[in-house]
Amino acid sequence: MESRLSSRRSFLALAALTPLAAWTVTACGTAGPGTAPAGGATFWSLTGEPNESIRKKSLDAFNAANPDSKIVATVFQNDAYKTKIKTAIGAGQAPTIIYGWGGGTLKTYAQAGQVEDLTGWFDANPDVKAKLFPSSFGAATVDGKIYAVPTQTVAPIVFYYNKELFAKANAQPPKTWDELMALTKTFNDMGVAPLSLGGQSRWTSMMWLEYLLDRIGGPEVFQAIFDGKAKAWSDPAVLETCAKIQELVSANGFIKGFSSITADSNADQALLFTGKAAMMLHGAWTYGGMKHDGGTFVKDGKLGWFDFPAVSGGKGDPLNTVGNPAQYLSISAKASDAEKDAAKKFFKDGLLTTDEITAYISSGAVPIVQGIEDKLASSEDKDFLKYVYTLSKNAPSLQQSWDQALSPTAAEALLSNIDQLFLKSITPAQFAENMNATLGK
Structure with a gap:
């Protein structure tokens, strides 16, 4: 979590996902969804440190390890992104991976059939779900089905x-x-x-x-x-x-x-x-x-x-x-099967890796990952981070x-x-x- 956070809005803006070699930054939102490499996927997300750099390193590592499933990312400033993604989804031109905050906007997308139902994928990958705070899934769930992967920090x-x-x-x-x-x-x-x-x-x-x-x-x-x-x-x-x-x-x-x-x-x-x-x-x-x-x-x-x-x-x-249970990634229902497969591989192997977890903690944030007490204990802010971790992990309800x-x-x-x-x-x-x-x- 960045040291100079002026508001919850800027905090959320920091929650940026940004990858690989084709790291495109736009403030006005003029970019299209981009072109996914063969077997890969596109990804739109936000600018803002420190999370932008953390995400870029994670995506660079994923792409190096998975050259046949590369993720190409474009990052936007917060307000420009919110306008651009809404228009793109409505026009059927969304990127493969859609960054968001869950809740009401995700509900709108899900009920319109614009994002993929991931319930079956989570059922087939129980280790992914078990790794994350149970409380992070509420804002990803619409009518009992999961439409987004919780990620980043709480x-x-x-x-x-x-x-x-x-x-x-x-x-x-x-x-x-x-x-x-x-x-x-x-x-x-x-x-x-x-x-x-x-x-x-x-x-x-x-x-x-x-x-x-x-x-x-x-x-x-x-x-x-x-x-x-x-x-x-x-x-x-x-x-x-x-x-x-x-x-x-x-x-x-x-x-x-x-x-x-x-x-x-x-x-x-x-x-x-x-x-x-x-x-x-x-x-x-x-x-x-x-x-x-x-x-x-x-x-x-x-x-x-x-x-x-x-x-x-x-x-x-x-x-x-x-508060804010997590940040959320969805998959466009309009994406090809190959693009969806690449996105799901990234969700499984590229999110909240050991290096990424360490980077978030070093930035003063608490990743939504269970069993990281030892890592938090080594931080100079350990008392506060352990409090946030325990409060969030043990909450029967974490209302978005x-x-x-x-x-x-x-x-x-x-x-x-x-x-x-x-x-x-x-x-x-x-x-x-x-x-x-x-x-x-």
Whole structure:
């Protein structure tokens, strides 16, 4: 994971797959799907370090070992890729291997018959599936069938805290929602913001709803939303989640002016490591940002982390987590049999090799591979990486970030309504009504 990650979007942009001799970079997305060599396949992915270099080395190694099944890659900048791949798939001109984030977009492709059903392939290669975190497959699955191979790294949402401020307050990390609410008064009385939040970015606020809804209602509530069940957003657990968020806002839980603070500038992280805020709910990728930008804050052991608090009477397993379970590779249904075979060979022999796993860990990330405890233990960031690994590996449910799980249309409506909810310009009931209107879109 790169040290200067300004947002979850840039983190995902780093999740790049890029190969071989024909390494083509385009920012505008003018390239076509490329021409696969005989017996080989094409691959589109993203620019961005360090993952771009890691993937290129892996693909160079695969192509050298498999000269009859070479993978030719073209890489794009994030936004250009999202536009280009959608157009290419719709026109039947997709590359063999399609990079993506699973969830709602993958569901659209799968239901339109545009990507290959890989369920049978996984059944025939149980060792591939057994190697990966079980929690990584949820965002790859549509109607009980697997349409993508999970790959690269996991990035759960983590509750961070400033140990120095907690020591001054003689406080412990909260284990329950009631304890968290009590801490809002503790830190406000000290003249310290209880919680940092880059609310202008909106998706940072979404993290709070994701975790709270899971703790209150369990993963089944959002699954009903994902499935488009009528009035699914009106579930009592959703209404309770929204009400608790507004109670936290009313208690001055978040730093004053949170709606004008951006995550893209890392301003929310700075509030934590400069001691202006005591806690922050954010992605695992921000660890690297704070390590890079926070002086000796991380090195001196002043950064701590804990599990999201339980909610009294809640149905969700306290081991559940939310975030980005992995990145995902699919195969175009329009590809030739030879191209599909080459892609599957790459999926089996070229992804998450020993060298690639080592490279991801060295970059400060946690690969979605089971049984790597010894490798993590040798990292200078071993405490944090082992926490992320255990949190992700053992999670009964790892809920994909909602704006990736939902369709682009529903995701934009979600972010807009979350913004209004945090500003208390709409009620929980209005939030639910507005979001019910997006179901099935």
